[in-house]
Amino acid sequence: MLGGDVTDELVGRDHEVYALARANLDITDPADVEDALREIRPDVVVNCAAWTDVDGAEANERAAMAVNDTGAGLLARAARDRGASIVQISSDYVFDGAKRTPYVESDMPNALSAYGRSKQAGETSVAVANPRHWIVRTSWLYGVRGGNFVETMLRLASEQPEVLVVSDQVGSPTYTRHLATAIADLIEGRLPYGIYHLAAAGSCSWYEFAQEIFDLTDTECRVMAATTEMLGRPAPRPAYSVLGTEHDDAPVLPDWREGLRAYLAERARVMA
Numbered sequence: 001m002l003g004g005d006v007t008d009e010l011v012g013r014d015h016e017v018y019a020l021a022r023a024n025l026d027i028t029d030p031a032d033v034e035d036a037l038r039e040i041r042p043d044v045v046v047n048c049a050a051w052t053d054v055d056g057a058e059a060n061e062r063a064a065m066a067v068n069d070t071g072a073g074l075l076a077r078a079a080r081d082r083g084a085s086i087v088q089i090s091s092d093y094v095f096d097g098a099k100r101t102p103y104v105e106s107d108m109p110n111a112l113s114a115y116g117r118s119k120q121a122g123e124t125s126v127a128v129a130n131p132r133h134w135i136v137r138t139s140w141l142y143g144v145r146g147g148n149f150v151e152t153m154l155r156l157a158s159e160q161p162e163v164l165v166v167s168d169q170v171g172s173p174t175y176t177r178h179l180a181t182a183i184a185d186l187i188e189g190r191l192p193y194g195i196y197h198l199a200a201a202g203s204c205s206w207y208e209f210a211q212e213i214f215d216l217t218d219t220e221c222r223v224m225a226a227t228t229e230m231l232g233r234p235a236p237r238p239a240y241s242v243l244g245t246e247h248d249d250a251p252v253l254p255d256w257r258e259g260l261r262a263y264l265a266e267r268a269r270v271m272a
């Protein structure tokens with residue numbers, strides 16, 4: 001989902017981009033990684049590959065670690081060996097959600113879930129392997145290339161008169177095209193290496209996000225508030241994972257409502 005939009009953004013800015021799917025490059029395979037980096041000799045590697053099944057990771061932590069930690073580390077090291085930088089995409093789920101003000105880059109991660117632990121481990125592996133790293137933490141992504149929360153809500157609304165959505169998890173839903181623009185700005189601006197929080201401005205609960213989706217699409221569907229406990233998902237999730245930044249010069253993303261409007265407009269164009 002994000003990889004496609006990053007590719008579009010960088011191609012649109014006249015960069016030479018090699019967009020590799022898993023079939024072309026398995027990041028857990030050291031030989032694959034070496035071959036790809038030797039052939040392409042990139043200036044920058046943007047790692048959008050990941051195990052992203054948050055609930056599935058609970059029963060498959062080792063497999064999630066293989067991609068999100070080991071694979072990320074392999075890419076970072078191979079990039080370092082060729083003097084290339086790496087952008088590693090990480091997650092708000094590295095935090096435990098105990099705060100009630102936005103998490104900044106220097107806040108201590110303390111992941112609650114197997115997925116979160118694998119992303120947290122990946123950050124460290126990348127940072128250790130390659131000093132030329134930008135670690136980008138983002139949150140609650142949706143874009144036209146992926147199954148996502150917006151699509152799930154619209155599908156459910158077409159099948160039933162009401163939906164049950166959690167109101168006790170607060171974060172920042174982020175449109176992947178807005179994030180891709182920020183990532184390209186980070187690279188082109190040659191901002192200092194380090195950790196960056198890049199997510200939509202503002203925040204909401206999943207309940208409020210669902211309500212806004214139905215309001216903007218004139219969808220008749222009642223949103224009922226649920227607690228995380230009621231839904232009983234396998235992976236624990238932070239109650240609060242809004243991301244703020246300590247960098248004065250970090251790219252700033254539009255508000256989440258603006259992201260949703262832009263997404264719905266793109267979706268309408270794609271479906272037309």
Ligand SMILES: NC(=O)c1ccc[n+]([C@@H]2O[C@H](COP(=O)([O-])OP(=O)(O)OC[C@H]3O[C@@H](n4cnc5c(N)ncnc54)[C@H](OP(=O)(O)O)[C@@H]3O)[C@@H](O)[C@H]2O)c1
Nearest residue numbers: 001002022026027028049050052089090091138139140141
């Ligand atoms: N989605 C969110 O809400 C969210 C929130 C915060 C952070 N993030 C992070 O943002 C990044 C992009 O997420 P996304 O939502 O765009 O993910 P996505 O749509 O699930 O895409 C992940 C991609 O990684 C590929 N992949 C998995 N294992 C691989 C391997 N061993 N080698 C090469 N490719 C592999 C997948 O290929 P297959 O399709 O073949 O499996 C898929 O194309 C990830 O780092 C994710 O952790 C996501």
